[in-house]
Amino acid sequence: xxxxxxxYSTIVLLMAVNILxxxxxxxxxxxxxxxTRLINKDGKEIVLxxxxxxxxxxxxxxYNREAVKWLADDWNCxxxxxxxGVGPRGSYIDxxxxxKEKIEAIIEGAIKSDIYVIIDWHSHxxxxxxxxxxxxxxxxxxxxxxxxxxEIFNEPVKDSWETVKDYSVQLIKTIREVDPDNIILxxxxxxxxxxxxxxxxxxxxxxxxMYTVHFYAATHKKNLRDRSDYALNKGTPIFVSECAGxxxxxxxxxxxxxxxxxxxxxxxxxxxxxxxxxxxKKETCSMLLPSASDTGNWHEKDMNExxxxxxxxxxxxxx
Ligand code: MG
Numbered sequence: 293x294x295x296x297x298x299x300y301s302t303i304v305l306l307m308a309v310n311i312l313x314x315x316x317x318x319x320x321x322x323x324x325x326x327x328t329r330l331i332n333k334d335g336k337e338i339v340l341x342x343x344x345x346x347x348x349x350x351x352x353x354x355y356n357r358e359a360v361k362w363l364a365d366d367w368n369c370x371x372x373x374x375x376x377g378v379g380p381r382g383s384y385i386d387x388x389x390x391x392k393e394k395i396e397a398i399i400e401g402a403i404k405s406d407i408y409v410i411i412d413w414h415s416h417x418x419x420x421x422x423x424x425x426x427x428x429x430x431x432x433x434x435x436x437x438x439x440x441x442x443e444i445f446n447e448p449v450k451d452s453w454e455t456v457k458d459y460s461v462q463l464i465k466t467i468r469e470v471d472p473d474n475i476i477l478x479x480x481x482x483x484x485x486x487x488x489x490x491x492x493x494x495x496x497x498x499x500x501x502m503y504t505v506h507f508y509a510a511t512h513k514k515n516l517r518d519r520s521d522y523a524l525n526k527g528t529p530i531f532v533s534e535c536a537g538x539x540x541x542x543x544x545x546x547x548x549x550x551x552x553x554x555x556x557x558x559x560x561x562x563x564x565x566x567x568x569x570x571x572x573k574k575e576t577c578s579m580l581l582p583s584a585s586d587t588g589n590w591h592e593k594d595m596n597e598x599x600x601x602x603x604x605x606x607x608x609x610x611x
Contacts, residue, residue: 314406316340323438327529328527330475342371345374345570356401368610371407375569378422403437403439410441416447445459477533488519492526534568536569576598579602
């Protein structure tokens with residue numbers, strides 16, 4: 293009898309734990325794009341919300357499984373973004389194996405914590421050959437996991453949409469040869485501001501593509517939302533893979549009013565959003581302070597204003 297009570301109470305306890313621990317990927321599974329919306333395995337619309345790690349080459353200390361677990365459990369992130377720096381000295385181009393190790397720690401951490409993960413080619417210029425080789429390898433290794441989202445070009449700066457489109461089609465072909473279905477995020481020109489150009493001439497012939505818009509709320513306001521509305525009205529799916537409350541430089545004061553306007557707009561349009569960034573540089577957008585440990589367990593004293601506000605917003609919207 294006593295045994296039976298023990299067994300029953302253990303089952304009830306396990307069920308309770310299961311309900312308490314969010315398991316976004318178990319719940320939503322393989323994602324797809326329908327119209328302008330992201331949908332889950334049951335065809336229901338879904339909004340992902342989370343944070344981006346900072347450039348891996350400058351902030352490698354946070355690139356570990358434990359930090360991902362902390363962001364999933366304590367910040368309620370349903371997605372994290374691994375920003376593999378490509379371009380500056382010491383980034384992917386000259387430290388390939390080390391860079392992949394860092395990125396894979398985030399990918400594997402996300403799979404273990406059952407949240408989605410964006411593999412972000414964090415570049416401002418085109419490196420077609422390297423990008424193809426990298427994403428072919430990632431797709432082979434991780435394309436079977438519903439957790440994974442590919443972001444093939446963080447922020448084009450000088451390249452025209454014609455050039456970015458040509459690069460993107462090559463990358464999409466490379467990924468689709470291996471992974472037929474996971475979401476691919478395509479950058480739009482001019483730091484992901486020129487979404488209207490994308491809307492006028494979108495990529496044809498491939499499924500499950502979304503285009504990125506990035507905003508920094510103290511700099512970018514209604515103008516960029518109007519452009520994005522134009523794109524949505526033309527059927528362009530948008531994913532905000534980077535955003536924050538301060539100026540586009542990553543510094544200056546947070547504009548709370550503008551940030552809230554952006555969040556209301558994204559929520560109204562069911563657009564997923566990822567905040568920049570998990571790093572500890574002395575700047576407004578770096579959410580952590582040097583006292584923060586490498587592996588999570590961050591207390592309020594380890595976070596700056598942007599970190600505290602971002603965590604609050606994620607806890608509210610991802611409840
Ligand atoms: Mg797949």
